[in-house]
Amino acid sequence: MAQITIKGVKKNYAKTAVIHGVDVTIEAGEFVVILGPSGCGKSTLLRMIAGLEEISGGEIAIGGKVVNDLEPRERGCAMVFQNYALYPHMTVRQNIGYSLKVAKVAKAARDARVMKVAQAVSLEPYLDRRPGELSGGQRQRVAMARAMVREPKVFLFDEPFSNLDAKLRVAMRAEVRRLHRDLGVTSVFVTHDQTEAMTLADKLIIMNAGKVEQIGKPTEVYNNPASRFVADFIGSPAMNLFEGEFDAEGQFVHGTGGRMNVSQLNGVRQPGRKVVLGVRPEGVRRTGADTHGAIPAVVDYVEELGASRLIHADANGSRIVALDNDTSEIKSGTPVHLSLADSALHLFSLEDGRRISH
Amino acid sequence: MIERSPFFDALTYAVMIIGLILVIIPFWVVIVAASQSLQEVSQVPISLLPSNQLWTNLSEAWARADLGPKMINSFIVAIGVTVGKITLAAMSAFAIVFFNFKARMICFWLIFITLMLPLEVRIVPTYAIAANALLPFQTILDVTGLTWLVQAVSGIQVSLNWNLLNSYTGLILPLVATATGTFLYRQFFMTIPDELAEASKMDGASAMEFFWDVLIPLSRTNMLALATIMFVGSWNQYLWPLLITTDRANFGTVVMQLKALIPAMNGTPDWNVTMAGALIIMLPPLLVVAFMQRWFVRGLISRDK
Amino acid sequence: MERRAVYRNKVLPWLLIGPQLLLVLVFFYWPTSQALYWAFTLEQPWGGGNLWAGLDNFLYIFRDDRYWGTVLRSGFYALAATGLSMLVALTLASFVDRALKGTKLFQSVFIWPYAIAAPAAGVAFRFIFSPEAGLVGAINDIWPGVWDPATNGIHALAMVIVCHAWLGIGYNFVFFLAALQMIPRSINEAGAMDGARPFRRMLDLQLPLIAPTAFFLLIMNIISSFTDSFGLIDTMTEGGPIGQTEVMVYKIYVDGFKGLDYSGAAAQSIILMLLVIGLTFIQFKWVERRVHYN
Numbered sequence: 001m002a003q004i005t006i007k008g009v010k011k012n013y014a015k016t017a018v019i020h021g022v023d024v025t026i027e028a029g030e031f032v033v034i035l036g037p038s039g040c041g042k043s044t045l046l047r048m049i050a051g052l053e054e055i056s057g058g059e060i061a062i063g064g065k066v067v068n069d070l071e072p073r074e075r076g077c078a079m080v081f082q083n084y085a086l087y088p089h090m091t092v093r094q095n096i097g098y099s100l101k102v103a104k105v106a107k108a109a110r111d112a113r114v115m116k117v118a119q120a121v122s123l124e125p126y127l128d129r130r131p132g133e134l135s136g137g138q139r140q141r142v143a144m145a146r147a148m149v150r151e152p153k154v155f156l157f158d159e160p161f162s163n164l165d166a167k168l169r170v171a172m173r174a175e176v177r178r179l180h181r182d183l184g185v186t187s188v189f190v191t192h193d194q195t196e197a198m199t200l201a202d203k204l205i206i207m208n209a210g211k212v213e214q215i216g217k218p219t220e221v222y223n224n225p226a227s228r229f230v231a232d233f234i235g236s237p238a239m240n241l242f243e244g245e246f247d248a249e250g251q252f253v254h255g256t257g258g259r260m261n262v263s264q265l266n267g268v269r270q271p272g273r274k275v276v277l278g279v280r281p282e283g284v285r286r287t288g289a290d291t292h293g294a295i296p297a298v299v300d301y302v303e304e305l306g307a308s309r310l311i312h313a314d315a316n317g318s319r320i321v322a323l324d325n326d327t328s329e330i331k332s333g334t335p336v337h338l339s340l341a342d343s344a345l346h347l348f349s350l351e352d353g354r355r356i357s358h
Numbered sequence: 359m360i361e362r363s364p365f366f367d368a369l370t371y372a373v374m375i376i377g378l379i380l381v382i383i384p385f386w387v388v389i390v391a392a393s394q395s396l397q398e399v400s401q402v403p404i405s406l407l408p409s410n411q412l413w414t415n416l417s418e419a420w421a422r423a424d425l426g427p428k429m430i431n432s433f434i435v436a437i438g439v440t441v442g443k444i445t446l447a448a449m450s451a452f453a454i455v456f457f458n459f460k461a462r463m464i465c466f467w468l469i470f471i472t473l474m475l476p477l478e479v480r481i482v483p484t485y486a487i488a489a490n491a492l493l494p495f496q497t498i499l500d501v502t503g504l505t506w507l508v509q510a511v512s513g514i515q516v517s518l519n520w521n522l523l524n525s526y527t528g529l530i531l532p533l534v535a536t537a538t539g540t541f542l543y544r545q546f547f548m549t550i551p552d553e554l555a556e557a558s559k560m561d562g563a564s565a566m567e568f569f570w571d572v573l574i575p576l577s578r579t580n581m582l583a584l585a586t587i588m589f590v591g592s593w594n595q596y597l598w599p600l601l602i603t604t605d606r607a608n609f610g611t612v613v614m615q616l617k618a619l620i621p622a623m624n625g626t627p628d629w630n631v632t633m634a635g636a637l638i639i640m641l642p643p644l645l646v647v648a649f650m651q652r653w654f655v656r657g658l659i660s661r662d663k
Numbered sequence: 664m665e666r667r668a669v670y671r672n673k674v675l676p677w678l679l680i681g682p683q684l685l686l687v688l689v690f691f692y693w694p695t696s697q698a699l700y701w702a703f704t705l706e707q708p709w710g711g712g713n714l715w716a717g718l719d720n721f722l723y724i725f726r727d728d729r730y731w732g733t734v735l736r737s738g739f740y741a742l743a744a745t746g747l748s749m750l751v752a753l754t755l756a757s758f759v760d761r762a763l764k765g766t767k768l769f770q771s772v773f774i775w776p777y778a779i780a781a782p783a784a785g786v787a788f789r790f791i792f793s794p795e796a797g798l799v800g801a802i803n804d805i806w807p808g809v810w811d812p813a814t815n816g817i818h819a820l821a822m823v824i825v826c827h828a829w830l831g832i833g834y835n836f837v838f839f840l841a842a843l844q845m846i847p848r849s850i851n852e853a854g855a856m857d858g859a860r861p862f863r864r865m866l867d868l869q870l871p872l873i874a875p876t877a878f879f880l881l882i883m884n885i886i887s888s889f890t891d892s893f894g895l896i897d898t899m900t901e902g903g904p905i906g907q908t909e910v911m912v913y914k915i916y917v918d919g920f921k922g923l924d925y926s927g928a929a930a931q932s933i934i935l936m937l938l939v940i941g942l943t944f945i946q947f948k949w950v951e952r953r954v955h956y957n
Contacts, residue, residue: 052556073562085553089575098571099561146561366861370758374769377755381773381832384787387798391790403801446683453679458669465680472691474943478890478912479935482919482928483694483701494693535690540683565670594780596894597912601920616782617898620789629790629797640783647778651771655837 001028002063002076002153002186004049010057011044011210018044019210021058026188026203028063031180033189035197036207037233043158045207046190050156051075063153078147079156083163084139086131086146092118093127096145103150117145120179137168144176148183155180157189161196173199194234198222206230228353231278231346237310240284242277242318243350246270252277258316261293264342268358274350281310283344284322287337294337295320301332313338392416392634399630411630419635423615424607431529432593432611432642438530439592440585447539447584448577452569454540455547456555472537478597484532485601488522491531524605533592539584546580547573582653590643612639695936701929713926720930729906730914730931737889737910740824745884747828749877752835757865759836760843770840777833781894788826789899812900816907819900823908826895827888835880842876843869882946886939911935 004026011019019041026032034042047053049060051072060067067075078099086095093114094101100110118124121141131139140160147155157176161169173196180187191197197204198218206213206221206229214226225231231239244254250269252260254277262269262277287294297315311322313336322338330336347356386406391399393412398405420426453459454466477484487493499505509515522528550573558568574581596613603609619635621627647654702720704713724730752773759770776784791797794811802810812818846869854864893912896902902909902917909917911931919928 047556050556050560052559072556072559077560079557079560081553081557083551083553085551085557087554087557087572089572089578098558098563102562102567102571146557150561363861367761367763370761370763373754373758374766377751377758378769378772380751381776381829384784384791384829385775387791388787391797400796402796402804403798404796446686449679450683453676456670457676457679458671459673459676462676465684468692469680469683469687472687474940475691475695475936476886476890476939478893479939480691480695480698480932481912482915482925482932483698484690485920486697486925487690487694491689494689531686532690535683535686537687565672565675590778594783594894596780596782596897597916613780613782613894616780616786620786620898627796629793632786633790636783636786640779643780644775644778647774648771651774655774655841 001184003028004154004186004188005061006045006049006058007060008058009045009048009055009060011041011048011053012056017056017210019048019056022207022212024205024212024215026186028186029184031177031187031189031200031202032205033191033197033201033203034205034207035191035194035233036213038192040207041210042190042192042207046156046158046188049075049154049188050077050079076153077156078150078152078154079158080140080143080147080160082159084131084143084160086139086142088131091128091130092123092134092142095131095142096149099146099150113149114145117148120148120182121145121175136164137172140164140168140172144179148179152185155185155187157187157191159191160189161191162193169196176200194236198234206233208233224355225278225346226355228276228278228348231348235280237281237321237323239278239280239346240320242320243274244277245272245274255315255317258295258318260295260340262340262345263293265345265347265358268347268356275356276348276350276353278346278348279340279344281321281323283341284320284338285341286311286322286324286326287339289337291337291339294339297336297338299330299332299334299336302330311336388633388637388640391630391632392637394630396626396628396630399633400627412634415630415634416638419619419631419638422631423612423619423635424610425612425615425635425638427608428610428612428615431526431609432613434526435529435533435595435599435611436589436593436642438526439533440588442530442534443539443588444581444584446534447543448574448581451540451543451547452573455544456565456568469537469540472535473541477532477536481597481601484598488528488532488602491520491522522602524603524609526609528602529599529609529611530592532598533595539588542580542584543577546577550576579653582650583655586646586650586654589646593643615639698929698932698936701926702933705926716926720926721934724927724930724934732906733909733911733914736820736908740820740827740892740910741885741888744824744827744831744888745881747824748831748884749835749880751828752832753839753877755832756836756839756843757869759840760869761861773836774833776830777837779830781827781830781891782898784826784830785823785895785898788822788829792822792825814904816904819904819908823892823895823899826899827892830891830895831884831887835884838876838880839873842873846872879946882942886942889935889939 004024006022006024006026009019009022010017022045024032034045036042044053048055049062051067051070051074055068062075062077087098090098093111096117097110097114100113105113114127115124118127121144123138123141123145126134126138126142131142134142143160161172164172176189177200189197189200201218203215204218204221205215208229214221214230216224216226221230222234225234225239228241232241242252242254242260244252246269247253247259248271250263250271252262252265252275254260260277289296295315297313297320300312300314300319303310303312308323308325311324311330313320313322315338320338345358347358348354349356387404390406390408391404392415394404394409394415395411398409398411450465450469454462454469490496496505499508505515522531554572555568558572563571593611594613595611599609599611599614603611603614606614616636616639619632621629621632701713703716703718705716705720755769755773759766759773792799792810792812794800794803794813799810810818812822850868850872851864854868859867889910889912892910893916896908896910896913900908902913912935915928915931915935918924918931922928
C-alpha cells in the first residue's frame with residue numbers, strides 16, 4: 001500500500017504536449033479510476049506512473065519516494081495490459097511466475113506463490129496451458145494473477161476489460177472490486193467506459209485533452225459536474241445542454257428564441273451573460289400547458305427502454321430529452337409541455353466551460 | 359474450393375503432373391545414371407530405369423573426388439555460417455529494433471545496404487581483403503599517423519596481418535557479413551507487440567532477460583527457417599570457396615569437387631560416377647529443405663516481404 | 664519502424680550490433696571502396712603502387728566489343744531465364760493454390776530445386792544435354808549433328824538458360840503460392856457469386872492481385888541471373904564455345920583471376936554493382952506501392 005503523488009506532471013512527444021501539468025494525490029489503498037475519451041492522455045499518465053513512459057516535466061512519487069528516474073522494476077507497480085500481453089510461449093504457471101523467476105525467487109517458494117494467486121482467481125485447472133488455449137476471460141485472469149503474484153505496492157490497469165464481452169465485463173468488474181477489498185492495494189484503473197468507472201471507483205479522475213477536468217467521488221462528479229465537458233461525458237443518457245443567454249427579465253433564451261423560466265438561478269442571471277444550461281433527462285418532466293414555466297415542445301421520436309422511455313423532443317430549435325415513466329401512447333409530432341426540476345439545473349460558462357455555482 | 363468443376367479439376371491435375379515430371383526429371387536422371395554401369399550409361403538415350411550399380415558408383419565417386427574430408431569441410435562451413443549468421447543477426451536486429459541510441463538509423467542503413475550487393479558481384483575486392491583481413495585497420499592506423507607514433511615511441515613497427523586464404527574463417531566470415539538474417543529477424547521483432555516488452559519490464563526483466571526469455575523462444579520458427587536458408591546457401595557456395603582455397607586438398611568443399619568429376623574430353627565417359635558424386639553432393643541440402651519445408655517456406659516469405 | 668517500448672542504454676546496443684558492424688565494414692565497405700580505387704587506377708607491372716588512371720579503365724572496357732557482347736548476352740540470359748522460370752512457377756502455383764486433394768505432395772516436390780547447388784544442377788544438365796550421352800543427345804541419332812552445345816554457342820546458351828530456369832522454379836513457386844494464398848478467400852467467393860468460373864477467376868482476380876509479387880520476383884530473378892550464373896557456366900561450358908556463353912560475372916572472374924587484370928575487373932565490378940543497385944532501388948520504390956487487401 002502506498003500513496004501516489006503526481007505534481008505538475010507533463011508529457012511532450014517531440015514538440016506536441018499531450019499532458020499539460022497534472023496534479024493528483026492518490027491515497028494509500030484507494031481505488032482510483034481515470035476516465036476520459038480516447039486520446040485524452042489517461043493511458044499516458046498511467047504509463048508514466050508505471051515507468052514505461054518518460055516524464056517530461058513534474059514529479060511522480062510512490063510511497064513518498066520520487067520515482068521519475070527509476071526503472072519500472074524498481075517502482076513496485078504491477079500492471080494489467082489492455083491486450084493482456086501474456087508471453088505466448090510460456091504456460092500459465094510460467095507466465096504468472098516469470099517476475100519471481102527474474103527476481104531469483106527459489107522454485108519451491110515461487111510455485112507456492114503462483115498456486116496461491118491462481119486459487120484467488122480460480123485458475124488452478126489451467127496452470128499448464130498456454131495463453132493460446134485459453135478464453136478471453138481466462139487470459140484476463142492470468143494477466144491479473146501475474147500482477148498480483150509480486151505483491152506490489154500499486155496495481156495499474158490499462159483498460160483491461162475492453163476486449164471482453166459485456167457480460168464478462170460485469171463479472172470481472174465485481175471480481176476486481178472483491179480483490180481490491182481483500183488485498184487493499186492502491187489501484188489506478190484507466191477506462192473510457194463510464195459505467196465501469198462509476199461502479200469501480202472510490203475516486204474518479206476525469207481527463208480531457210491532457211488536462212484533469214475534475215477529481216471526486218462518482219456521485220459528486222455526477223451531481224456536481226465541474227465543467228460542461230464532464231456534464232456531457234458522464235451520465236447515460238447524456239445531459240441536455242442548451243447554449244444561450246439571459247435576457248433583460250432574467251429569462252434564459254436558447255435555440256431560435258425559446259425561453260425558459262429559471263428563477264431558481266437567482267443571482268447569476270446578469271442580462272446578456274452567455275451560458276450553457278444543463279439538465280439531466282431525469283430532471284425533465286411532462287406537465288400540463290398551464291404549469292408555470294412549462295416549455296412547449298414537439299415530440300420527435302421515442303426510445304423505449306422497457307421500464308421507462310426517452311422522449312426526444314424539439315423545443316424551439318433546441319433538442320431536449322426527457323426520461324418519462326408514463327406508459328400512455330405518444331406519437332412523434334405530438335405537442336407536449338416540459339418542465340425542468342428546480343434542483344437539477346446546472347450552469348456553465350459558455351466561454352471556458354467551467355461551472356457557475358448558484 | 360467453391361464449386362464442382364470436374365473438367366477444371368482434371369486440368370489442374372494434368373498441369374501439376376506435367377510440372378512434377380519437369381521438376382523431377384533431373385533428379386531422376388541423376389539417380390538412374392548413378393545406378394548404372396559404364397556400358398548402360400553410355401547408351402543414348404540412357405534407360406530411365408535404375409540399375410544395380412549404385413553402391414559401386416557412389417564409392418567410386420567418393421574415392422575419386424576425395425569426398426570424405428571435403429564433406430567435413432562443407433559441413434564445417436555450412437554450420438559455421440548458419441550459427442554465426444543467426445547469432446549475429448539476432449543480436450544486431452535486437453539492438454536496432456528495441457534500443458534507442460543515436461546512431462541507430464545509421465547502423466540500420468549501414469547493415470541493410472549490404473543486402474543490395476551479393477558476394478558474387480563484389481568478388482574481386484572481397485578477394486583482395488582475404489589476403490589480409492586487417493588491412494582496413496592498418497590503413498586507418500597509417501592514415502591517422504598512429505603507426506608513426508607507435509614506432510617513434512616504442513620502436514615497434516605496427517603491421518597487422520591476418521591472412522584468410524586457406525582457412526575456415528576465410529570461408530565462413532565473408533558469408534556471415536551480409537544482412538539477410540538481420541533483415542529476417544528485424545521483420546519478426548517488429549511484429550512483437552510493444553506490450554510484451556512492457557510486460558517484461560513490469561515483471562522486472564532487464565533488456566537481456568527479455569531477449570533470452572521472450573524473444574529467442576518466440577523466434578524459434580524464424581530461426582529454423584533462417585537456419586535452413588543459410589545452410590542451403592552456404593553449402594551451395596561455389597565461387598567464393600573456389601577463390602579463397604588454393605589448398606584444395608585440405609580446405610576444398612564438396613561443391614568445388616563437382617567439376618573434377620566431369621569426364622575429361624577424351625577420357626572415359628563414366629557419367630555414372632559423375633552422377634553418383636552429384637547425388638552425394640546435392641543430398642544434404644535437399645534433405646534439409648525436405649524436412650524443414652514448413653518453417654523454411656514461412657521464413658523465405660517473411661525474409662523478403 | 665518507431666516503437667513505443669524501447670530500452671535506453673549507452674553500451675549494450677553497441678555490444679550487440681558491434682560484431683555485425685565490424686564484419687560488414689571489413690568485408691563489405693572496405694572491399695567496395697577498394698574496388699573504386701582500383702577501378703580508377705592502374706597497377707604497374709613491376710610493382711611500386713598504382714597509377715591514377717581516371718576513367719581509362721572504364722573507357723577501355725567500353726571500347727571493347729567483347730565486353731558489349733557480354734553485356735547483351737547477360738541481358739538476354741537474364742530475361743530468358745527469368746521469364747521461363749517465372750512462367751512455369753506461376754502456372755504451377757496457380758493450380759496448386761486450388762488445393763485439390765493430394766496437392767501437398769506436388770507442392771513439396773516443386774520446392775526441391777531451391778535446395779540444389781548451381782554447379783550440381785549444371786553437371787546434371789550437362790549430362791542430360793550432352794550430344795554424345797544422356798537424353799537429348801538421342802536426337803542426333805535421328806538427325807546427326809543437329810544438337811551440339813560443345814561447338815554451337817546458341818545451343819550452349821540455351822542449355823545454360825534452361826538449367827538456370829529450372830533452378831529458379833522452387834524459389835519463384837514459394838513466393839507465388841504465398842502471394843496467392845494471401846488473397847482473401849472472400850474475393851474468390853465474390854467472384855464465384857458474380858458468376859465467374861474458376862479459370863476466369865484465376866485470370867481476372869488472382870493474377871492482377873499478385874502483380875506486386877510478380878514484379879518483386881522479376882527483379883530478384885534478374886539479380887540472381889547476374890550472380891548465380893557463375894556456377895552453371897563454370898561447370899557446363901566454362902564460357903565456351905569461344906566465349907559464347909560468357910556473362911558479366913564470368914568475365915569478371917576470368918579477367919580478374921585468370922588474366923590478373925584487377926583494374927579492369929574492378930571497373931567491370933563497379934558497373935555490375937551500379938546495375939544491381941539500380942534494380943534494387945526500382946524494387947524498393949515498387950514495394951512501397953504494394954497492393955493492400957484488408
